[in-house]
Amino acid sequence: MVHQSNIRAAFQGERGAYSETAVRTFFSDPLPVPCRHFLDVFQLVQNRSVDCGVLPFENALTGSIHENFDLLLQFPEITILGEVKIRIEHSLLGLADAQLSDIRQVLSHPQGLLQCEAFLDSHGDWERIPHYDTAGSVADIVKSKDISKGAIANSLAAEIYGARVLAEGIETNRENYTRFFVIGRSDEPRPEWTKPLGLAADKGSIVFSTRDKPGALLEAMQALAARQLNLQKIESRPIHGKPWTYMFYLDFDLPANRDLLTEALEELAFHSENVRVLGVYRRG
Amino acid sequence: MVHQSNIRAAFQGERGAYSETAVRTFFSDPLPVPCRHFLDVFQLVQNRSVDCGVLPFENALTGSIHENFDLLLQFPEITILGEVKIRIEHSLLGLADAQLSDIRQVLSHPQGLLQCEAFLDSHGDWERIPHYDTAGSVADIVKSKDISKGAIANSLAAEIYGARVLAEGIETNRENYTRFFVIGRSDEPRPEWTKPLGLAADKGSIVFSTRDKPGALLEAMQALAARQLNLQKIESRPIHGKPWTYMFYLDFDLPANRDLLTEALEELAFHSENVRVLGVYRRG
Numbered sequence: 136m137v138h139q140s141n142i143r144a145a146f147q148g149e150r151g152a153y154s155e156t157a158v159r160t161f162f163s164d165p166l167p168v169p170c171r172h173f174l175d176v177f178q179l180v181q182n183r184s185v186d187c188g189v190l191p192f193e194n195a196l197t198g199s200i201h202e203n204f205d206l207l208l209q210f211p212e213i214t215i216l217g218e219v220k221i222r223i224e225h226s227l228l229g230l231a232d233a234q235l236s237d238i239r240q241v242l243s244h245p246q247g248l249l250q251c252e253a254f255l256d257s258h259g260d261w262e263r264i265p266h267y268d269t270a271g272s273v274a275d276i277v278k279s280k281d282i283s284k285g286a287i288a289n290s291l292a293a294e295i296y297g298a299r300v301l302a303e304g305i306e307t308n309r310e311n312y313t314r315f316f317v318i319g320r321s322d323e324p325r326p327e328w329t330k331p332l333g334l335a336a337d338k339g340s341i342v343f344s345t346r347d348k349p350g351a352l353l354e355a356m357q358a359l360a361a362r363q364l365n366l367q368k369i370e371s372r373p374i375h376g377k378p379w380t381y382m383f384y385l386d387f388d389l390p391a392n393r394d395l396l397t398e399a400l401e402e403l404a405f406h407s408e409n410v411r412v413l414g415v416y417r418r419g
Numbered sequence: 420m421v422h423q424s425n426i427r428a429a430f431q432g433e434r435g436a437y438s439e440t441a442v443r444t445f446f447s448d449p450l451p452v453p454c455r456h457f458l459d460v461f462q463l464v465q466n467r468s469v470d471c472g473v474l475p476f477e478n479a480l481t482g483s484i485h486e487n488f489d490l491l492l493q494f495p496e497i498t499i500l501g502e503v504k505i506r507i508e509h510s511l512l513g514l515a516d517a518q519l520s521d522i523r524q525v526l527s528h529p530q531g532l533l534q535c536e537a538f539l540d541s542h543g544d545w546e547r548i549p550h551y552d553t554a555g556s557v558a559d560i561v562k563s564k565d566i567s568k569g570a571i572a573n574s575l576a577a578e579i580y581g582a583r584v585l586a587e588g589i590e591t592n593r594e595n596y597t598r599f600f601v602i603g604r605s606d607e608p609r610p611e612w613t614k615p616l617g618l619a620a621d622k623g624s625i626v627f628s629t630r631d632k633p634g635a636l637l638e639a640m641q642a643l644a645a646r647q648l649n650l651q652k653i654e655s656r657p658i659h660g661k662p663w664t665y666m667f668y669l670d671f672d673l674p675a676n677r678d679l680l681t682e683a684l685e686e687l688a689f690h691s692e693n694v695r696v697l698g699v700y701r702r703g
Contacts, residue, residue: 198485
C-alpha cells in the first residue's frame, strides 16, 4: 500500500470491479475513475485528465492481456510507474435483506461463473446467467429488487451498491492472481508514490523487435543477463504487416547500479530494433 | 500441397471455414471432418476416428491461439506432423441470383466485419450484423432466401452453400495469414504425406518449463542455439496453480543432423522441466 491520498486513478470497468480493488491496494485513499474501455484509461492518462491509470496486464490462469501490451506501443509518452498484484476472490452477493436460501438465479461475467463452478455445482438448482461484467451484475440485481437473484463479484461491490455478501471465497482455484501496472506520463516529474517506503525501483520492462537473423533474440537476452538484468517474463506479440515477426516484451530484475541498464540498452541496440524502456518500478 | 487423397482431416468450424481451406491447401483430395470445438478435433485424433487434425495456432495479426497450445499439453499422445500457412482472403457472398446493388445487410463473425472495415465503410448504408461464424453466416443467408443479405466469408463457402461471390479481396490488411499445425497420433507409423516431395522435416517444436532460478530460460535457449536449432518463435503460457511460472513453447530450425536435436534435449534436461518434443515437421 502506497500512502498518498487523493490520487486520481483511472481503471477499466464498473465501480467495484477487480481493477478498483487494485487501485485501492496500491493507493491508500484514491479517487478511482471508472472507464468503459482500456483505451479510455490510456487516453485519460495521455491527456493528463487523471494522475495515473491502473490496468491488468497478466492473469495467473489465463495469461497476458494482449490488448494492453499492444496499447502501450501506441502511447510512447506513457510509462510504467508501479506494479500491483491482487488475488481474485469471488463472493456471492445478494440484496441487503437476502439469505443464501433465497437465491434461485446467479448472474456474473462468464469467467466469474466458470471460476466458481464447484460452488455453483453444489447448488445445482440455481440458474446461471452470463452477464457483461462482474460488478455490473451486482448493480443490476440491486436495481431488480428481486431477492432470488445473486451475483458473483468482488466483495467491494457489496459496499458500493448496497448489496450483501452471502458467501465468500467461492472461487474454485485460490491461486488466481492478476498483475496490474500503474501507468503515467513519462514527461511528468516522478511522483513520490512510485517509491513506497522510500524504496527505489527494482524491476524494469522493455520492448523491442529483433533484426531478421538467427539468434537475434538470444543475443538480446544475453545482453541483459550479462548485466544482472535477470529475466522474469517474456511475451511476444505479432507485428502487423510483417507476418511472423514479433515485438518482445521483457520484464527483468533491475540492479541498484543503473549503469548496468544503460550498458545493456547500448548493446541491445546492436541486436534489436525499436528498443523502448516501458518503465522502471518497484515490484508489486 | 501434399499429394495424397482420402485423408480424413478433422477441423474446427462449419463446412467452408478457413480451417477447411487449410485442409485443402495441405492435402490434395481430403475428406474434411467439421467439428464444433478445438477439443473435438483433438479427441477425434486421439480416438483414431480420423487420420489427422488441422488446427490454427497463430494469426499474423492477433497472435497465438492459446487454447490450442494449452490443449497440446493435455494430449501427450498427439504430435505435430505438418505445418501450413494460408492467407485470409475475405469475400462478400450473396444469394446465387443476387447483385452487389441488392445488398442491404452484411453478416459475419465480428472479426470478419472488423477486417473488412474499409470496404464496409465504402458502403455506408449497409447494416453490419455480427454472427457466430463466417461460414455459418453464408449458410444462414442462403437459408433465408433474402436477396438483400450478404455474408463476409471464404470464397470456398460459396461453392459449398451455393452462394455467389459478389466481391473478392475485400480485407483491409492483405498481410493477414494464419498458421496451422497438422496433428496426429505419435504412436502411428509416420504417414508418407509428412514428407512432401520426399523432403525430410526441417522444423521442430518443443515445450518445457524452467526451474525457478535466474537465467534458466536463457540457458535452455543457448542449449538449442549452440546446436544450430535456431529459434523461430517463442510463446509463454501460465502454469495453473503456480502463479508467475510459465510453459515455454519454442519453434526452431531443425538441422539435417538429428544428433544435434538429441544432444540439445539432453542438455535441456539440466536447465528445464517437463521437456516434450511436440513434433518435427516440414515447414509450411
